[in-house]
Amino acid sequence: MPEGKIMKALSGFYYVQSGDKIVQCRGRGVFRKNKISPLVGDYVVYQADNEKEGYILEIKPRINELIRPSIANVEQAILVFSAVEPDFSSSLLDRFLVLVEAKGIKPLICITKMDMVQDKKKTDILSYIEDYRGMGYDVIPTSSFSKEGLDELKPYLKNIISVFAGQSGVGKSSLLNALKPELELKTNHISSHLGRGKHTTRHVELIDVEGGWVADTPGFSSLEFTELELEELGSCFPEFVEKKNECKFRGCLHLNEPKCAIKSAVQSGDIPTYRYEHYVQFFEEIKDRKPRY
Structure with missing residues (x-):
């Protein structure tokens, strides 16, 4: 049986690339029965008599999968956050970082709309960039308008499956259009009433x-x-x-334990206070999460 990779999922159809051709497939009923959904990025076994009437028979084991957005076998997550419109949110960025770190996906932080930042806000953004680089993250400030950072970003994309993810309206599609103008991906301006972007991408596609x-x-x-x-x-x-490993107690949760190296690092300024505050916030959210049965 032929094998391929799902490149796009749309309206119940899965577009599988096998060699130099794309075959339109549906998923077998057994997937629904077993509560498994084929995802973009999946390597699959399929059967097809022509390019429009294929069926996915088997999904190969996944390296990882994300729920929102729904995609599998991601090697790198490019977390796109705007400096302004919407304003940069370290809390939301840290949520994304925790998600991709938990999945074993390499994160790359990309801050867009740098051409629109001025004065004190620019100083604040540059301070955040310095902080996250100090934590070991790669951070690239960019502008789809001025092309700032695009040449720096391009080598990160080569020979790897990446997901562009971020809040609505931060400029993901604009950034991709700047990297590859012939894509002509649809973009929308920020809603002045809601203060956030409209959803411009309706499906996941490689x-x-x-x-x-x-x-x-x-x-x-x-x-x-x-x-x-x-x-x-x-x-x-x-x-x-x-x-x-510098904490006194093995298994330290970095909350109320004495001689915690993490809390000491926060007090000394080696770890930004907002990072620790987000850790505590996320800890409480997980602790208060309703149990799954």
């Missing part, structure tokens, strides 16, 4: 960009830690991982 595959995904504005356990949260903060 696009050939700079010698790699990029997923342009529907925007979303919130994340819930539905799969993460309390004991795993600290490992999703790389600056915590670096210092956790």
